Amino acid sequence: MRLEEGWVPVALSSSIEAGTSAGAVVAGSEIVVWRDTGGTAHVWEDRCPHRGMRLSFGFVRGDHIACLYHGWQYDAAGQCRYIPAHPNLDVPQTIKVPLYRVAERYGIVWATASAQALLPDVGAQTDIAPVRSVTIDCPAAAVRAELGLEGPISVITLDGDRLLAAVQTVAPARSCLHLVLLDAAPGPVARQKHHARWAQALRFRLETASEVA
């Protein structure tokens, strides 16, 4: 699924610490997922309007993100606010990074370019614990087929636990599975590790299968 088509899972919330940024790719579109020091997550096009540097290579300063290349700073609305080479310049309104809508639900950061799309809903869930995001070199459809998922997100039952599986299309032959544990008991470390290992084995299985095919 492309960002224009609906809400796409782009990271586990726990993987994007406050004051940090990360690059991601959704069906070929490069995005930056970043969290300001106040804790709010942002998803933008990963391209600095100045010379096209990936903003995910940059760094977060409060509620601004600064480009690594020449230090241009953008505020939470994507508006350029500061150009170090011209510190006294009133930066033109036109210098702006395209933003995506962003939401956090079920311990996952979601993004979309669609104004209408409804956020995926698998009911109220409590005691969510992150497992991991695992990148797999195979089409998203193959991941969904292997897990028996209808859409990009589904609740699955695995070795006695309920988990939420959300699949992101990275490229035609690359996907990312985001996995969180639901109804986690206090101190869920053993179960988190168990399912993280399961995800590793799944990656192996799917990649081996797609090599044979």
Add this chain to the structure above:
Amino acid sequence: MAQPTLYQYELDEASYRVRLLLSMLRCDYETVAVDMFPGQEHVKPAMLALNPQGTLPVLTQDGLVLHGTAAILMYLARAYDPAGRFLPEAPAVFGPVVTWLGFSETALAPALQARLAAMFAAPGDADALRARARAAFRTMDDHMTMRHFDGQDWFCGDGATLADIALFPAFALSRDYGIDHDAFPALRRWIRRVRALDGFITMPGIPDYH
């Protein structure tokens, strides 16, 4: 003990591993710049007389001549870190640390080569090297994912060790040869911890956040 002398090339990842440790140990040292690219000085007679392997870095001190990055790191830890913070004595930590040091010399060798191929047109099949480097980063990311569940920030034990120092540069520099950090969330978290260590220094290709 006289100050050690490091024969090194500024843009070489392996040389940086040693500079990073020396900086964290607050150890004063002399450097001799060896023009690896384009000069190829590391494989010319003057350097071969010192290290017939033709590898960088080389460390000399009081008549000793050491080569092999992991060996140099271990030597420096013994010489300048008597408390054993970077190379702990306890077998349960020492074992994993030297295992990852071995990994840094073997599994990460394609990552070093991929970077030299990309930046200096050194020989090598760029795609094959990148694929092997990516496989090594996966192994590291899987490991750090597990460590994180236990609340651990470092590859071994409960503090930064030689393992973290030897493994950090290849991943931090991976964009030089076309591997993004996207697919390695546990390593992204880990390199931020490494960057925050006392005595951390950068090299060209590893940005200084200002």
